[in-house]
Amino acid sequence: MIQCFINILLMGKHIVDYFVLYFLGLLGAWLLLDIVGLVAPRKIAGIPSIPGYPIVGNLFQLLENASKTYTGWSERYGDVYQVRMGAHRFLVINSFEEVKQFWIKNSCENNSRPVLYTFHKIVSKTQGFTIGSTPQGPRYKVMKKTVSTALNKRNVSILAPAIDDQSRAVIRFIVETMKQKQPVETDLMNCFQNFALKLSIYMAYGIVLDTENRDRELAQEIIKIENKIINLRSQTSNLEDYLIFLRYIPLIRLTEAAAKYRHRRDVYMDKFLFDLKQRILAGNQTDCLVSQILGNPVSGITESELKSICLTLVSAGLDNTPYTLNHCMGHLSQPVTGEKFQALAIKELENTYGNLKKAWEQAPYGVSCDYIVALLNETLRYFTVLPLSLPRATSKAIIYKNSVIPAGTYLIMNAYQANHDPNQFSDPTQFQPLRFLDGDNKLHFRESEGTLHFTFGAGSRGCSGKHLAFQEMYTLLVRVLIAFKVTPPQKSEELMLLDPFEMNQRKGAVSFEPRPFRYGIQIRDPELLQGLVNPELE
Numbered sequence: 270m271i272q273c274f275i276n277i278l279l280m281g282k283h284i285v286d287y288f289v290l291y292f293l294g295l296l297g298a299w300l301l302l303d304i305v306g307l308v309a310p311r312k313i314a315g316i317p318s319i320p321g322y323p324i325v326g327n328l329f330q331l332l333e334n335a336s337k338t339y340t341g342w343s344e345r346y347g348d349v350y351q352v353r354m355g356a357h358r359f360l361v362i363n364s365f366e367e368v369k370q371f372w373i374k375n376s377c378e379n380n381s382r383p384v385l386y387t388f389h390k391i392v393s394k395t396q397g398f399t400i401g402s403t404p405q406g407p408r409y410k411v412m413k414k415t416v417s418t419a420l421n422k423r424n425v426s427i428l429a430p431a432i433d434d435q436s437r438a439v440i441r442f443i444v445e446t447m448k449q450k451q452p453v454e455t456d457l458m459n460c461f462q463n464f465a466l467k468l469s470i471y472m473a474y475g476i477v478l479d480t481e482n483r484d485r486e487l488a489q490e491i492i493k494i495e496n497k498i499i500n501l502r503s504q505t506s507n508l509e510d511y512l513i514f515l516r517y518i519p520l521i522r523l524t525e526a527a528a529k530y531r532h533r534r535d536v537y538m539d540k541f542l543f544d545l546k547q548r549i550l551a552g553n554q555t556d557c558l559v560s561q562i563l564g565n566p567v568s569g570i571t572e573s574e575l576k577s578i579c580l581t582l583v584s585a586g587l588d589n590t591p592y593t594l595n596h597c598m599g600h601l602s603q604p605v606t607g608e609k610f611q612a613l614a615i616k617e618l619e620n621t622y623g624n625l626k627k628a629w630e631q632a633p634y635g636v637s638c639d640y641i642v643a644l645l646n647e648t649l650r651y652f653t654v655l656p657l658s659l660p661r662a663t664s665k666a667i668i669y670k671n672s673v674i675p676a677g678t679y680l681i682m683n684a685y686q687a688n689h690d691p692n693q694f695s696d697p698t699q700f701q702p703l704r705f706l707d708g709d710n711k712l713h714f715r716e717s718e719g720t721l722h723f724t725f726g727a728g729s730r731g732c733s734g735k736h737l738a739f740q741e742m743y744t745l746l747v748r749v750l751i752a753f754k755v756t757p758p759q760k761s762e763e764l765m766l767l768d769p770f771e772m773n774q775r776k777g778a779v780s781f782e783p784r785p786f787r788y789g790i791q792i793r794d795p796e797l798l799q800g801l802v803n804p805e806l807e
């Protein structure tokens with residue numbers, strides 16, 4: 270018996286020994302191949318390169334708050350340089366002017382996306398890529414056209430009644446949960462997430478989710494899983510994307526979590542599509558994007574492309590829109606300055622619409638108040654929810670100064686740095702909505718004049734959902750401001766810190782994910798609010 274136990278132990282030890290030997294052998298072979306240049310990505314001539322290590326390159330220097338590290342390197346190596354992350358080389362662009370050069374002037378050449386192992390081969394196996402992660406090609410063009418049309422200004426204006434209903438429901442829910450107790454200290458992040466989710470699901474499948482009651486669990490599952498999957502798009506954390514040999518080591522399966530989330534996503538994505546098809550078969554006409562595509566075979570959209578479109582609509586704004594809006598709430602709750610922003614916002618709403626009742630009613634139907642537009646744009650600029658935007662790949666060569674950037678090069682926009690470029694924005698670290706307004710509090714910038722900031726990206730693959738996201742944020746912000754006075758939390762440690770890097774709790778994630786913070790809310794005018802949230806009782 271004892272001998273048998275010893276034999277098992279010895280066998281276990283041999284297995285561990287073999288495993289270690291296998292690992293060291295693989296690493297040694299890879300190092301050799303790297304040194305002779307067989308697995309190392311080629312350097313781009315004439316562009317400064319950040320010194321790194323064999324095999325990994327700069328990967329381990331970029332695991333936390335990479336945008337900040339890139340900014341630090343730009344001080345020494347200039348606005349445009351190259352880094353190596355294992356098997357891939359990226360060009361990093363840091364200043365406002367250089368981003369304009371690469372993203373807008375070279376829009377046609379810079380119009381594809383990198384294909385990375387974890388996201389493209391593991392997560393996207395069943396529902397396909399989202400549009401934002403699909404490389405350039407004829408099928409991408411068909412999908413992009415469909416989604417861009419659905420999300421253009423005109424079609425977003427058709428969604429106004431839904432934005433009206435859903436944003437009113439959010440405020441009504443908050444008021445109900447406040448009951449008699451006021452002021453309440455809270456964080457409205459989950460309400461903002463439910464709002465964004467409801468609108469996406471409505472637009473895609475024509476379903477109104479009851480995120481507070483009947484569909485609460487489903488909504489929380491979607492929010493959680495989509496957040497996990499978005500994080501798998503991290504430009505640095507998925508080591509198997511860059512260190513190819515890791516994929517060949519048995520027992521190490523860094524992508525296991527990715528496969529698990531994909532299965533959980535399949536459950537709700539397949540159900541939404543199945544239910545909609547059943548409703549159509551039963552003759553219940555539903556006016557939504559998916560039924561328009563299903564009813565129009567000439568669009569040439571295949572089943573798998575339809576799945577990609579659905580995925581895009583469900584996931585694209587689910588983190589970005591609520592995080593940005595919540596960051597704005599964080600500014601409104603700052604001692605001293607927060608009160609001033611709110612006072613000016615209320616005054617400008619009255620000036621624009623005549624009174625607050627009209628401002629509430631008209632907010633879903635356009636973005637007319639320039640001060641609120643400036644407040645939101647300053648939030649988008651200051652926070653830059655995707656500090657490294659989304660990565661790009663060039664489909665044609667770009668001539669940059671004396672260098673040729675070949676087709677197939679991966680590009681990273683350091684959007685946070687470009688949005689804080691002192692040559693473009695005076696006092697870039699100050700939150701100043703008035704920077705976008707003239708002396709009469711009117712916007713001195715029009716969209717046709719170019720790009721205000723790079724939070725929605727830019728050029729041919731810029732964000733297709735920016736009109737929808739902006740209209741959603743505008744409506745909810747106007748309504749929150751009319752409904753509530755926002756105050757700092759009692760405990761100073763619960764106040765939002767202004768620096769997004771300091772607040773960031775997932776330092777390797779693709780978007781800023783601030784740790785929870787709180788603010789006080791108190792009903793501004795109970796009588797007015799009663800009539801606004803329950804107009805049927807008026």
Ligand code: HEM
Nearest residue numbers: 401585586589590658659725726727730731732733734738
């Ligand atoms: C505040 C909210 C949002 C922010 C900050 C944001 C930001 C971005 C960024 C930075 C990109 C990459 C752009 C580039 O490469 O230049 C992008 C792409 C995209 N976004 Fe958004 N987004 C938001 C909301 C939305 C919403 C609500 C939707 C649709 C429901 C959406 C749909 C898309 C699509 C389809 C793409 C891919 C474009 C392409 O690759 O052709 N976004 N977004």
